[in-house]
Structures are given as C-alpha cells and as structure tokens.
Amino acid sequence: MQLLSAEQLTMRYPGGVLALQDLDLELEPGLIGLVGANGAGKSTLIKILLGLLRPTGGSSRVLGLDPSTQPIEVRQRIGYLPEHDCLPTDVSAADFITHMARMSGLPQASARERAAEMLRHVGLYEARYRTMDGYSTGMKQRVKLAQALVHDPQLLLLDEPTNGLDPAGRDQMLELIRRTGRQFGISVLVSSHLLGEIERVCDHLIAIDGGRLVRSAAIGIFTAQTAVLAVQVDHGLDELRGWLDRAGLAAEDDGRGGLLVPLEADGRAYDLVRDGAFELELPLVRLQRTRRQLQDLFRAVDGEPPVASAGFVAQEDA
Amino acid sequence: MTLEPARTETGTIYDIGYQHYDGPRLGRGYAVSSLFGHGLMAVFALGRGLKASLIPLVLAAAAILPAAFQALATAYTDGQVELFTYSNYFINVSMVFAFFCAARAPELMSTDQRTKALVLYLARALHREDYVLAKVLALVASVLILTATPLLILFAGHVLASTDLWAAFLAESHELLPIFLSSSMMALVLGTLACAIASFTPRRSLAAAAVLGYFMLSRGISEILTDSIRGMWVVWMDLLDPFDVLGGFADWVFGTDPAISQYLGPGVSGVRFAVAGLVYVVLATAALLLRYKKIGT
Structure with a gap:
C-alpha cells in the first residue's frame, strides 16, 4: 500500500506566508528522511499529514486516507513527535504515556502495559515512575518517541527528533529510529536540517526548500x-x-x-x-x-547554495 | 527473534522485541470520556499527593461545611435557626466558588498550553472541540459536586429533623428539582466562564488572577452602574454580575417571595436570570472554541 502521497499540496498561512507550494509526493513504506533548512516547510507538511492544518490547496493521503476529511482515522494510525518540548513536568513518564495511549483509544489495562513496554524500548524502564521534571533533554526526547509509539502506529512522523541532543544522545536517538523502522516494520518520516543524520538512518530522501520539492528519491542516488x-x-x-x-x-x-x-x-x-x-x-x-554529498543536491538547484544555513555548514564538520 | 542488548543510561537491558498491538481501539468517545475523567481528577489533584490536593479540598470543605452546620442547627433547634436556605446558600458562599474556579480552571486550561502538551492531544483520536468540551465539562462537573452537595445536605437536614422521615421526604421533595436546576446553572455558568478566561493564557498564576479578577470586577462594575444609571436600563445592570444572575435564578426556581428577595421584585421576572445564565454559558463556550481554533498547531 502507498504510505503517503501529495498532489499539488499548497499551504498559505493567513499572514500570507507560503509554506508549501505545489508539492507532489508518492512514497512507499520505509524510512524516509525529510530535509530542508529551518522554515523550508517540514513542520507544515507534517502537520498537514496529521490533519492538524488544512492545506489551502491540493490534497494529501496518508495510508490511503485523507487527513483533512478523516483526521481521527489517520491519527489513530500514526504517531507524532513534535519538534518542541511538549511534556508535562509533574507526572511520571509511565502515567503520562498511559494517558496518551488512552487518548488514542487503548483501554486502560492495555494502555498501561504498552506504556511500560515502550518505555523499556526507549531505555527508560527504570526511570518510568519518576516525575519528568528531573529528566535530561535526551530522556525527554525518548519519552516523546515512546508516546508516539504507544498506540502501535503504522507510521511515525518525527519532527526534528535529535534537536538539542548531545552527540551521544543523537546517536542513541538515531539508532532507536533505525531499529523502529527496520525491526518493527513501522514506517518513519523523520525531518531534520542535518543531512548526515538522514543519510545514516533513512533509505529514502525528500528534500524541500522554500516550500517546494527539490528531490524525492532513494538515498543511494544522492550518495552514489x-x-x-x-x-x-x-x-x-x-x-x-x-x-x-x-x-x-x-x-x-x-x-x-x-x-x-x-x-x-x-x-x-x-x-x-x-x-x-x-x-x-x-x-x-x-x-x-x-x-556525492547530499549537500550538492541543494547547491545544484539554482547555482547558489539556497539552504547553506547554519545546519548544513555544521554538518560538513561532523 | 534474536536478543539484542540495548545500552541505556541505567545498564544493559535485553530487548525482547517489539510487540504489535492488536487489541481494541475504542475511538473518540472513549478518548473524550478518559480526558473528562482525567480532568476531574486534576481539578481535585487526586493522586498528586496531599500537598497538591490541599487547596481544592480546603475550598471544597469551605463550600460544603456551612450546609452541614445548618443541617445540624436545623436538627437541634427544630428549624428555629435558619441562616442558610436553599436559595441564599450560593450567594453567601459565592466567594468560595469564585476562589475554587480561579484556583482550578488554570490547571485544566493553562497547563497544557504552558507545557505545549496540547499538540499531543490534538495529534490523537479526538477533535479540538472534543478536547475543549471534555476539559470544560470536567470543571463544570467538579463545581456541580460543590454546588449540589451542600443543597442536598440542607435537604437531608430538613428531612432528618422530622420524626416521620417518609412524610418529611414527601413534603420536601418538591425542592429536589430546584436544587438540581440551581446547582447545575451555577456549575455551568461558573465552569464555562472560568475555563474561557483561563484558556487565554498559558501562565497559571495569571489565569487564576484573571478569573478571580473577572468575578470581583464584574460585581463592582455591576454595582456602580446600578447605582449611577437612571431609567429603564438600570434593571439590566445586575445581569453583568454572574453571581447576581445565579442568585436571582436560585430565588426564582426556589420560589422565594419577591418581597424578601434581593433580586426579584415587581416587574422583574425570574426568566431573565435563566436566559442571562444560558447566554453566559453560550458566550463562554463560543470564546473557548474560538480560542482553541487558533492554538495548538
């Protein structure tokens, strides 16, 4: 089955900002990287796929469903990790993830069981009864991944999951994502402004810039x-x-x-x-x-490096 | 399945692999009722330790205890001492309800905005409106517990003071519907207003101050306008204070004699309080839905 598709997808915010412009996509299940500079339209695309934003033009389908007309059916099948902090501080990870699982329709007993299982999967089993105010950035990021997985989605939408992590935490998170995709058979769309990360975990790459699709292809083509x-x-x-x-x-x-x-x-x-x-x-x-470097991809577009932002420059040193 | 050691901060854990979930998925109605139950627990801070529960429980006690004393007084003095009646109860303890709403509405509405957890709810099996209504109903139900319980205690006091319980119950039973109506109106108006005000800021202390400030200011403004305006408009000014509306509504449903009522009077129909109360509920709910259309994405 087709994982994701978009046709002429356009999003113009009320202020007039054009976040996505005539985006066409066809994606098969797998580990998909979504790269672009900050402000390229990555988060907007993810929110449209979640049914949280209604596109101003075009259409999209997720797992065969239209998120703007069947948002609940879509959201029951996908897990979402937002790019910003989103965890309450005064509850334990176990309670919070149990609560989130119930919000996706899991009965209390299953919710509790799966919450514990997911926290073990992300390596927080021992810490699961502690309130989250004492968690490090890396631990919080893993709680966010666990809550995205708790209802056993068919697709994960991860928005900058390595944001703010130190190199070790970054490696752990990428390894978790890779395992989730490879061993559990869950498709993943992971956005990043760091090409190197995408290269390490994904087998397909979508590059967007200024709301337009630059390229969508198997990763091998980019790094041949x-x-x-x-x-x-x-x-x-x-x-x-x-x-x-x-x-x-x-x-x-x-x-x-x-x-x-x-x-x-x-x-x-x-x-x-x-x-x-x-x-x-x-x-x-x-x-x-x-x-071939992934970076070349962006440079090739129109002569000058359109997305040679801080993110890409930093990646060259890594 | 191979066992793969996963290195974590706390040691080596043998991952027994990922299990897919093939149990039931209960959908939207279940998600909303779970969120409602969660909200109810959050209002009274149940399961958060004694310290967190202190304020809601003290306020709940303050709302209910006067009724208990009145019931005892009714029993011991054979109905001679009657400080609190069904219709004047709310007005006499109105500040307790104002404090309760100001203290607890931010917990429901502001916290998810401050922690930005709101988006995690919206990314799950419910709509924005579902989230808002579950939260508001949680506060309304909590306030209803606080408004209905003391009236039911007064009711019990009247019945138990008598020797023939069944006859006393029958004689008093016509008060049950007004008890239900007035406590529900109180809960609906205060609950929706407090939630609507609190939802406009992610900062809990600010939200609490805004809710309390609104209740105080609306009372003051309503009094000033009632005193200073002359002519036909003056009778409408008390509707600016939600507590006056609720007091008038209670007097009306309990059939208080207009001669002794501070709200009812010649030419002042009780229906206007019922309509005004519902208008408050509708406006507050509309403000909430508008607010939540804009945030969370």
Whole structure:
C-alpha cells in the first residue's frame, strides 16, 4: 500500500506566508528522511499529514486516507513527535504515556502495559515512575518517541527528533529510529536540517526548500560514487597540479587544500597521481574516489547554495 | 527473534522485541470520556499527593461545611435557626466558588498550553472541540459536586429533623428539582466562564488572577452602574454580575417571595436570570472554541 502521497499540496498561512507550494509526493513504506533548512516547510507538511492544518490547496493521503476529511482515522494510525518540548513536568513518564495511549483509544489495562513496554524500548524502564521534571533533554526526547509509539502506529512522523541532543544522545536517538523502522516494520518520516543524520538512518530522501520539492528519491542516488578522485598531499600541491597538467589531467583545487582529479574510464588517473607524487617526492595522504554529498543536491538547484544555513555548514564538520 | 542488548543510561537491558498491538481501539468517545475523567481528577489533584490536593479540598470543605452546620442547627433547634436556605446558600458562599474556579480552571486550561502538551492531544483520536468540551465539562462537573452537595445536605437536614422521615421526604421533595436546576446553572455558568478566561493564557498564576479578577470586577462594575444609571436600563445592570444572575435564578426556581428577595421584585421576572445564565454559558463556550481554533498547531 502507498504510505503517503501529495498532489499539488499548497499551504498559505493567513499572514500570507507560503509554506508549501505545489508539492507532489508518492512514497512507499520505509524510512524516509525529510530535509530542508529551518522554515523550508517540514513542520507544515507534517502537520498537514496529521490533519492538524488544512492545506489551502491540493490534497494529501496518508495510508490511503485523507487527513483533512478523516483526521481521527489517520491519527489513530500514526504517531507524532513534535519538534518542541511538549511534556508535562509533574507526572511520571509511565502515567503520562498511559494517558496518551488512552487518548488514542487503548483501554486502560492495555494502555498501561504498552506504556511500560515502550518505555523499556526507549531505555527508560527504570526511570518510568519518576516525575519528568528531573529528566535530561535526551530522556525527554525518548519519552516523546515512546508516546508516539504507544498506540502501535503504522507510521511515525518525527519532527526534528535529535534537536538539542548531545552527540551521544543523537546517536542513541538515531539508532532507536533505525531499529523502529527496520525491526518493527513501522514506517518513519523523520525531518531534520542535518543531512548526515538522514543519510545514516533513512533509505529514502525528500528534500524541500522554500516550500517546494527539490528531490524525492532513494538515498543511494544522492550518495552514489562520482567520477572524481580526491587527492591530498601534505605539501607541494601546486607542484603536483602542474605535473598532472603536463601529463594531460586537468586537476582542480577543491578549496580545502586538496585536488579533484577527473577519473576517466581507463582508470589512468590513479596511476598518474601515484607516479606524480613519487617523482616529485611528495607525501601522498589521500587518494580516494569521492562520493556525492547530499549537500550538492541543494547547491545544484539554482547555482547558489539556497539552504547553506547554519545546519548544513555544521554538518560538513561532523 | 534474536536478543539484542540495548545500552541505556541505567545498564544493559535485553530487548525482547517489539510487540504489535492488536487489541481494541475504542475511538473518540472513549478518548473524550478518559480526558473528562482525567480532568476531574486534576481539578481535585487526586493522586498528586496531599500537598497538591490541599487547596481544592480546603475550598471544597469551605463550600460544603456551612450546609452541614445548618443541617445540624436545623436538627437541634427544630428549624428555629435558619441562616442558610436553599436559595441564599450560593450567594453567601459565592466567594468560595469564585476562589475554587480561579484556583482550578488554570490547571485544566493553562497547563497544557504552558507545557505545549496540547499538540499531543490534538495529534490523537479526538477533535479540538472534543478536547475543549471534555476539559470544560470536567470543571463544570467538579463545581456541580460543590454546588449540589451542600443543597442536598440542607435537604437531608430538613428531612432528618422530622420524626416521620417518609412524610418529611414527601413534603420536601418538591425542592429536589430546584436544587438540581440551581446547582447545575451555577456549575455551568461558573465552569464555562472560568475555563474561557483561563484558556487565554498559558501562565497559571495569571489565569487564576484573571478569573478571580473577572468575578470581583464584574460585581463592582455591576454595582456602580446600578447605582449611577437612571431609567429603564438600570434593571439590566445586575445581569453583568454572574453571581447576581445565579442568585436571582436560585430565588426564582426556589420560589422565594419577591418581597424578601434581593433580586426579584415587581416587574422583574425570574426568566431573565435563566436566559442571562444560558447566554453566559453560550458566550463562554463560543470564546473557548474560538480560542482553541487558533492554538495548538
């Protein structure tokens, strides 16, 4: 069955802000990443899919249902993790998640049982009777994941689930998401402004920018190998570049102290770089075929980097 | 199924795998009634420890105890001492109800806005309107407990003071419908007004002050206008104070003699209090629904 689809989906807020513009989507079940800069329309899309916002144009379907006409049926089948803090502080995680399960229609006994089970799944079993005001950001984030899972949804909508987490907490959360998708057979749509995270857990990627769909495809396409060799030497970059030039290879400076050498079908470039480094007695530290970066995807759109916001820049260092 | 050790902050837990849920899903009606029950518990802070329950329970006691004393007095003095009657009870303890609503409406309406948990409710098997109505009805039902109980205690006092219980019950039973009507009107008007006011701010202390402030100010403004305005409009000014409306409604349904009633009088029909009460309920509910159309997403 088709997981999600959208046709000409448009959302214009009363203030006039155009959050989504003619979005067309067709998605099969799986782990789906939704990337875009802050303000690209990720949260708006998620809220429309939940039936919380009514689109001003176009239509969408979730698990075969229209969220704007059958919101309750849709919401019984999906779990939602909002991007902001949303937990009360004066109740225990176990009580809160039990309550949330009842809000999705689970009888009291099942609600209690599933709440405990989900808290164990996210690694908070021991802490489940403590009130949540003492929880760390990482623990709160995992409670949010547990409440999204408690009614056994077929689809999870996770809005920036790694927001505010330290690197270790980030890893744990990504691993939980990956396991939820792979082992439990629950489809996940996870939004992030960090491409690296999407790359690690998802098998499909949707990129949106300024409310428009940039690309929707299997993740492999975005990260496929390219026909370019990345070359780094400890020193003597210009000498090597000149040498390769004379040998007939037009190397380019990659702007980060290395060279990019076009790899032709005969694979001659590997040998030439090696020979050049040997002849000039340069210490060759890297000779590697580059992978396409997810970032390129955004740059390719209209020449300049439209979404080179803080998020993407930070990711390059990671 | 393979056992996979999951590293957590508290140690290694062997995950026995994820179990899908294939039990019943009870849907919207169940979700709403659960939320109503949850709200009722929250109003009296049941299950939150004695400290949290202190204020609601003290106020509940303050609302009910005068009736208990009156019932005892009726029994011991053979009906000679009658400070509290069915119709004047609310007005004499009205500030207790005002305090109760001001203290507890924010718990229901402001807390989910402050913690932003509201969106988690809206993302589940209920509509916005369901959420609002479940919350409001929780406060209305709580206030109803506080308004109906003392009147029923007065009723019991009248019956038990007699030697022939059955005859006394029959003689007094015509008061049961007015008891139900006046306590329900009290609960509906105060509950919806307090919820509507509290829903406009996520800050609980501000919400409590606003609810209490509204009840105080409406009384003051109503009195000033009644004193200063001349002409045909003056008889409408008391309707600006919800407590006057409720007092008048109680006098009307209990058939208080217009000569001794402070609300009824020549040319002042009790129906206007009934209509005014319902108008308050409708306006407050409409304000709530409008408010919740705008927030939570």
